[in-house]
Amino acid sequence: MPIYVNLPVADLDASKAFYEGLGFSIDPRFTDEKAAAVVLEEGITVMLLRNEFFTTFTKRPVATDGIEVINSIEAASREKADELAEKAFAIGGSVTVDPQDMGWMYSRSFADPDGHHWEVMYADEAAMAEAFAAEGTPGT
Template sequence: MAPQMIFVNLPVKDLDASKAFFVKLGFSINEHFTDETASCVVISDTIFAMLLTEEKFKSFTAPGKEISDATKTTEVLVTLSAESREKADELADAALAAGGGPAKEPMDMGFMYGRSFTDLDGHHWEVFWMDPAAAQG
């Protein structure tokens, strides 16, 4: 059985700027699933963010539903694991340097550490590391 994949679909105002933002974070673009209305950001072998123009995004939603303005409301938190505290910091720092914004203060519980940021459209991203020994116990 193939591993299950996740495709997080996000509406964006400026597709080219959003693609550039995620490339600056070290992710790649799958050009086979990219056109002038959508772009597939490859986060890992099983995790993808589909950046969709607002018009394209709206074509997938239920009739009559509005697109949330992520700069004003929170509909979802996208959370990624990191292999170390340093990798969590690297990704969050890269997001801030690429034009993203801070979302919350860093969280440090000793055995678990996390950072957060918003992308160019205000979508809230979390990146965290957890001590594997703590996760087992």
């Protein structure tokens, strides 16, 4: 089942450039002057919608302060998590949280130019199972 995450943006061109700079592609079939479809991977698309267009999909006010959601992406390794976060910082993203290292899980966080919070995390499944077993965590 495909997932579409819809995000309001102030400057569509700047937002497209940011996500393309992270290495993601734009799907031209769903991209025009009001919106852009950023393909994270097959079946996961982030729809960047100009603020005024975004409001046509809801009667609720659009959040402009604080945080409504944390978008998370799994990386193949700690190094890949660092690589994507550092790339984000180099092209205009900002640090939202210092790197988190739980031993079996590692994450880096950044905000895009519109302040949307992203987390890039890596989980070592074998180390996670060991840690949970040692703690006696149910379900392991």
